[in-house]
Each structure stands twice: as C-alpha cells, then as structure tokens.
Amino acid sequence: MEAVIDICSEDAELATSRRRQARVIWNAAEKNKREGQKANQRPEGIRPISQEKLLTWLAQAPVIPHGEQTSEISAQSTAQRISDLVSEENLTSLVESLIDNMHPRTWEVLVKELREQGKDLHAVQLMQELGSRGNPHKIIPIVEFLRTDGHFGDDRILLDSIAKNRTARDLLLIIEAFRRDRQNLSAYVVTEKIGVVRDIFSTVEIILELKEMKETGTLAGILVGAGKWRDGKALAELINQLKARGLGEGADLILMAAGSERGASNFPPLVKALKEICEPGDMVKLAHAIGTIRSRPRLQPLEDTLWKANHTDILRLIQGFAGRP
8 A cells, every 4th residue: 555655646745644644544444344343243152051060169168167057058058959950861970070079068968958859869879979989088077977867878878889999098098087087887887898898809809908008907807897797608709719819817717707706597508608619628617716706695596597407517516616515
C-alpha cells in the first residue's frame, strides 16, 4: 500500500501525509473487523462436569471439620449425594473416583447410607475395594465405626478384603496401625484370616515373604489361623506345599494349631484329607497335638466325633499321647 502512495504522490511531503491518512483508515477498518468477529463468535458450549470429577470433589469433604455437628451434617449430605449416584453401570468408575480421595468420616456415613437405601451389594463392593487397595491410614477409623455403629458383619467384610488382597508390606503396615489405635481385635483377625481367605499359592508366597522379613509374630499368627479355620482338604494341600518349599516347620505349626484349636466337628474332613494327601507322619503329629495340648473336657467331644466318623486309627493315637488306654 505504501509503495502505491509513493508512486502516485507528487512529492515526499504529500506521500507522508497520505501514508498517515491511510494508516488511520486501515487501523479503523481492522478494529471494526475484530469487533465484528467478536460479536458474531459463537459462545463455547458449557462443558458438563463428569460424574467422576464430581464424585472426586464430593469425596474430599469434610477435610477439616469445624465441629462434631457440622462434620456430621457435611458427611451426611456428601454421602447421600454420592449414594444417589451409585448404580450397577457406574460402580467401577465411582470406586476409582473415591478410593483415594474420600474422607474417612464420609466413607463411614456412605456405607450406612447405602444400606439404608437398600444398595447392600454396592456397600459390600465398596468395602471390598477399600480393603483391597484403599489408603491404609484411612482404613483404621472406618473399621472401628463399622464395628460399633455399622451393619453387623461389615467390619469383617473389610478385614477379609485386607487379608486377602494386600501385599506383605501393606499388611504389616495396617496390622501395626491397628495396634497403635488399640484395635487389637482387628489386628488379630486380619493376621489369622491371611492364611484362610487366600488361595494356596498366594498363602505360601506371603508366608515366604514374611519369613524373609523375619516377621515371626505375624507369621505364627497366619499359620495358627490356617490350622484353626481353613477347609480340611485345602489345609492338607497347604501343608504339602509348605513342605515342598522348604517350610516344614510351618507345616508342623499348622498341625499343632489344628490339633489344639480346631473345633471337633471340623476334624473328620481334615483327618480324611491327611490320610489321602499327606504323609503318615502328619497324622501322628496331629494326634500328638490333640493328645498333649487339649484338656480333658475338650478332648471328650472330639473323641466322640472321631468315633462316630469311623476314624478309630487316629483315635487310638490320640488316646496314646493323652496317656489313656
């Protein structure tokens, strides 16, 4: 544009004047163009907040309660809004949004709210997911609430999930946290359930890890729990697997626990499995534990049960170790 002005102008002064006028006209035209584009521009559509994001925001309250009543109202309101959103279709994404964000008090109230709305399966799954992979430090107060103010058995659902799914290091962290919080029963239950709720391979692996970590107290609790509560056939298979991995002393401790702690009605299936799966010496060790550790009042019901189940061979062994004819 300026080159055209220079050619068409008679002298430099006139060219300068014309360039100044042209620049004013050009700037005004550009301004009008920009204003027109702005006026005609379509407004951006309002982006709806995703349900996952909404749940994450909801889950973070109450962070610092100002008072007990305020905290209760805030947690109840948050829990109700979350519970209203729960369905079969969105449960997985809901768990992902809440698992590491939700305040412990809101977890507590949410489980209760779900129960009251008849969403029992959702409540159970949320507790299982929390036990499986939630923040270990947030689990401790939730268990206490579920035991004292929750639906009967909800605390055991959470504890079972912890025992079944956590790594050895997580388990030690959670068990120790329970003890610091004086929840010794929870620590005891988790420890015993590790050897009961896991499959055989997982149980053996975690026993090996704890042995390497020299966590003898927790290891003993796991073996005692397995001997006391595990299904007879599964227990016999576990004994064989422990021996195969060089953990014969662990297998012996399980047999001692089974002999001293197991209920009388659970003995016939265990005896049958030991006969079919394990070495003859394992039956002798079981009989030794029964005969030497059990007191007379506890021994008679067991003898009656074994006699009715036609296990007279182990019955004779037990009586021999107990010093009876």
